[in-house]
Amino acid sequence: MDTDEVKTYYLSYFRKLVLFACKYVGDMDLAQDLVQDVFVSLLNKPVEKIENPDAFFYTATKRKCLDHIKTQTIRSAHHENILSVSESVFHDDAVEKTELENHLLSIINELPGKCKEIFLQSRFEGKSNLLIAEEMQLSKRTVETQISKALKKIREGLTGFKNILLTIF
Amino acid sequence: MNSKKELEILILRNFLGDLREDEKKILSQWLDASPENRQHQEKMLSSWQDGKLFRDWQRIDLQENWEEIIEKAQQEQTKTLRLRPVLKYVAAVVFLILCSVWMVNYYANTSIANDTPRPMAVLLPDGSQVWLRQDALASFHERSFKKDRSIEIEGEAFFEVQKGEVPFIVLADEGKVEVLGTTFNVRENESSTEVLLLEGSVRFSAAGSEQILKPGEGAISDGRRIQVIPQVNVNSVGWKTGVFRFSNQPLREVMEVAAGYYGFSHEMSKAVEDLRVTAAFNKNSLSEFMEELSFILGIEIKATENKLTITKE
Numbered sequence: 389m390d391t392d393e394v395k396t397y398y399l400s401y402f403r404k405l406v407l408f409a410c411k412y413v414g415d416m417d418l419a420q421d422l423v424q425d426v427f428v429s430l431l432n433k434p435v436e437k438i439e440n441p442d443a444f445f446y447t448a449t450k451r452k453c454l455d456h457i458k459t460q461t462i463r464s465a466h467h468e469n470i471l472s473v474s475e476s477v478f479h480d481d482a483v484e485k486t487e488l489e490n491h492l493l494s495i496i497n498e499l500p501g502k503c504k505e506i507f508l509q510s511r512f513e514g515k516s517n518l519l520i521a522e523e524m525q526l527s528k529r530t531v532e533t534q535i536s537k538a539l540k541k542i543r544e545g546l547t548g549f550k551n552i553l554l555t556i557f
Numbered sequence: 558m559n560s561k562k563e564l565e566i567l568i569l570r571n572f573l574g575d576l577r578e579d580e581k582k583i584l585s586q587w588l589d590a591s592p593e594n595r596q597h598q599e600k601m602l603s604s605w606q607d608g609k610l611f612r613d614w615q616r617i618d619l620q621e622n623w624e625e626i627i628e629k630a631q632q633e634q635t636k637t638l639r640l641r642p643v644l645k646y647v648a649a650v651v652f653l654i655l656c657s658v659w660m661v662n663y664y665a666n667t668s669i670a671n672d673t674p675r676p677m678a679v680l681l682p683d684g685s686q687v688w689l690r691q692d693a694l695a696s697f698h699e700r701s702f703k704k705d706r707s708i709e710i711e712g713e714a715f716f717e718v719q720k721g722e723v724p725f726i727v728l729a730d731e732g733k734v735e736v737l738g739t740t741f742n743v744r745e746n747e748s749s750t751e752v753l754l755l756e757g758s759v760r761f762s763a764a765g766s767e768q769i770l771k772p773g774e775g776a777i778s779d780g781r782r783i784q785v786i787p788q789v790n791v792n793s794v795g796w797k798t799g800v801f802r803f804s805n806q807p808l809r810e811v812m813e814v815a816a817g818y819y820g821f822s823h824e825m826s827k828a829v830e831d832l833r834v835t836a837a838f839n840k841n842s843l844s845e846f847m848e849e850l851s852f853i854l855g856i857e858i859k860a861t862e863n864k865l866t867i868t869k870e
Binding site for chain 2: 391395398399402403406407410416420424425427428431432484485488489490492493496497508511512513539542543546549
């Protein structure tokens with residue numbers, strides 16, 4: 389497998405895997421670092437072909453995380469707990485959760501600029517529609533339309549995703 | 558029956574405020590069914606609250622991360638390339654240890670110290686001779702001496718060097734003397750190294766500079782610079798040569814100089830310390846020396862087991 393192929397996998401998996409690793413190590417920066425290592429090993433010890441990319445990448449990431457946790461001298465009870473869990477990823481709730489979360493995050497991220505901004509302020513910053521309208525110098529009506537447009541996109545995206553999930557898991 | 562997945566999607570959509578009435582009903586029924594279900598919801602939403610998850614996720618820079626991956630991969634490759642040489646180093650270190658053990662045995666330093674009061678003559682492997690003054694120490698490699706003619710000195714030593722192709726090197730703390738064949742004296746103490754040349758020619762180097770000495774000259778180095786002594790006092794090497802010339806010198810000094818050659822220890826009364834001596838000695842025996850001094854100065858010298866006691870007559 390050459391660098392270009394690795395990069396293709398990288399582009400479709402990196403964010404998901406970071407999200408996944410984050411569930412183990414609880415820190416986004418550290419998670420990025422660990423997932424980087426997954427791709428580093430892939431570049432340096434080339435694999436001919438990856439049969440099941442989902443299984444391959446999630447397992448590799450999980451192993452990296454567990455290795456990291458093991459090498460930490462101070463282990464919290466929480467980590468001990470994770471360590472005692474079986475390594476098989478496909479019984480792992482975290483994978484499914486990651487897929488779902490990542491999918492939702494992607495949908496939100498792909499909303500058109502203004503629509504996304506309004507939606508984020510409304511849902512994550514707890515601002516009222518009126519406040520958003522004032523701040524962005526829009527009518528309250530426009531804000532409401534943009535939010536419902538965003539929700540529609542999300543709903544559609546998640547419905548499609550539900551079907552994918554049912555076939556994968 | 559709704560699958561767990563579908564319910565999780567409902568939970569998220571509910572969080573974003575996008576549930577129809579019938580969907581809300583399904584969700585609340587499920588939530589009411591057991592406290593575990595409520596816990597599950599809380600766990601799911603904890604990362605979504607306040608939008609931190611989204612911000613962190615958005616912050617992931619794919620370009621930057623890819624560059625870091627490429628960099629790490631290259632570093633790791635050079636590391637694995639270096640790993641084999643590491644084994645070589647281990648082998649090299651083991652080899653060196655074995656070699657040095659062998660060399661320590663083979664080139665074991667010969668050290669000779671003079672703990673007697675009289676000068677001690679040491680014949681070196683190349684035929685040169687060293688006289689060590691009391692408490693002086695010479696060390697050299699017995700086996701390689703003919704090849705490098707290098708000797709280390711602590712304290713004071715007198716050299717008669719055989720002519721040879723290889724320079725004869727005397728190493729002292731504050732300087733180095735190189736010669737081809739000559740007679741000279743080296744005195745090393747804690748702060749300085751002094752060389753006095755009697756015959757031939759020597760190169761004295763110390764502190765990055767060097768000085769070629771002519772017979773009768775001396776030089777002293779304190780480790781910072783070399784100072785030349787134009788006329789060596791013959792008494793300086795009297796401890797070896799037995800040749801002394803005193804000119805109006807206090808008896809105290811005379812006895813100290815002579816003690817190096819005759820190897821006596823001594824004590825004297827205050828009354829005689831400052832008596833002036835003008836005399837010459839040339840390899841005289843100790844009794845001749847004592848007799849002469851007694852005669853000149855009108856003092857009494859009593860000898861008991863190598864200790865001289867000097868008093869006014």
